[in-house]
Amino acid sequence: DAMVIQNPRYQVTQFGKPVTLSCSQTLNHNVMYWYQQKSSQAPKLLFHYYDKDFNNEADTPDNFQSRRPNTSFCFLDIRSPGLGDAAMYLCATSSDYRVNQPQHFGDGTRLSIL
């Protein structure tokens, strides 16, 4: 049974048209992450929440925003997607910040920009 669910699996949007990706989890984990991964590259952390506390990575573009309305759901909003934003977007969760807590990933959303 999927425990971290991302929707949609594939998203196509036009250059500059806002898009929202969603993630839900049934693990009741405190921490949720959004990563961007481009081909043959490591996942790049965009931001994460510990409960409702939002933490933005210093190099995450202003174009990217996130919302976490409750424990189970987290959204990634891309306000004005550019061609360089085409990538796989991965949502992950972990129970907390303790050492050796792994992250559990959803299937990802592959975003294409026309």
Place this chain on the structure above:
Amino acid sequence: RKEVEQDPGPFNVPEGATVAFNCTYSNSASQSFFWYRQDCRKEPKLLMSVYSSGNEDGRFTAQLNRASQYISLLIRDSKLSDSATYLCVVNKRDSNYQLIWGAGTKLIIKP
């Protein structure tokens, strides 16, 4: 120097062989270490955590060498289904939540 470095490969290995790859990390204060497996166009999946004493899970063995700051993954009796990219992951210095990901080592098992 990258914080986590891996040989990108690909490693082309015949089925049944043993293969090993290393990953070096730069932050001596890191405490959490993982190997993830990622299939083409899929999400990373946790393969195993790496503990100080080393750990084994079936055909997979992970080792940590703190003195030299590397972790290793050994796969014995490799199967075709082991073909994937293996990502080394280490927590960022002074941070348990922020994981630093290697770009991965691509492994191709040939029949």
